Amino acid sequence: MDQAVAPSSFSYSDADFRRVQEIALAEAGISLPVSKRNLVFSRVSRRIRTTGKASFKAYLDYVCSPEGHTELQELICVLTTNVTQFFREKGHFDHLETNVLPVLAQHLRAGGRCRMWSAACSTGQEPWSMAMSVMAKIPDALRLDIKILATDINHVVVENGRVGRYPEEELKNVPDSWRKQYMQPDVRGEFLMERDIRRLVTFRPLNLNRTWPFQGQFDVIFCRNVVIYFDDETRNALWKRLAERLVPGGFLYVGHSERVECMKECHLESVAPTIYMKKDC
Ligand SMILES: C[S@@+](CC[C@H](N)C(=O)[O-])C[C@H]1O[C@@H](n2cnc3c(N)ncnc32)[C@H](O)[C@@H]1O
Structure with missing residues (x-):
């Protein structure tokens, strides 16, 4: 002192x-x-x-x-600014459930693997929403090789996400039947992500603008409402690095006020506003 x-x-x-x-x-x-x-x-x-x-x-x-x-x-x-919510920007989850998870389910059931990444996960609502979508669309997910990585630079929010406890007022976007299935009330009157769904998600602190301590590629990356805090150079460098980590045919979801301007260099094509698919290259 x-x-x-x-x-x-x-x-x-x-x-x-x-x-x-x-x-x-x-x-x-x-x-x-x-x-x-x-x-x-x-x-x-x-x-x-x-x-x-x-x-x-x-x-x-x-x-x-x-x-x-x-x-x-x-x-x-x-x-850092950590504002987030369950099923934020709902269209992304509709796209994931309708266009992506059914194809991944076939790939998984044929013995394939699937990796998803919530790359600025804040207090966990985003990766837990991804996990609920997975469980709803691929009910046998826990017997298949599918995992969700959830990372954020802020170790405090990462820990909150890992704990996975939320007050009822934060659950307004979670369908009732999903809340009953994937969360359990705790003694404090809050809701905890239930034991099985926890097996899908791993939380880790990670600075997107440093070296990433893993080599693998992803089928789905959510990197939403984070590059709005970055300058153009940092933003474009990150899009390139994320695109390199997508498998051909993999999807990148960005925030509704964000855009990938360097699509060509990233080998990405826009399939819907704020949703990009990695091309074969
Ligand atoms: C507004 S929240 C977005 C959370 C969630 N993706 C969503 O859309 O609801 C932005 C998050 O980005 C994280 N962040 C900011 N800079 C970062 C960096 N360099 N690396 C990783 N995460 C970062 C912040 O800690 C914060 O939790």
């Missing part, structure tokens, strides 16, 4: 904000617009108080030092 009692507020200059912008961009690819200046102040102030540092400068110096590596991850966590 730099001091016994941390101040309740800190002086905050344009230079402090610029440093946070630089760190977010370098570490996570996140571009923080000036409109987020006040939000950044309140979120970073929490971390300054928790670490007992005396000022923005002392805190940011610490975060940038080798000893501050763990705190750097905490800083990135408070700078």
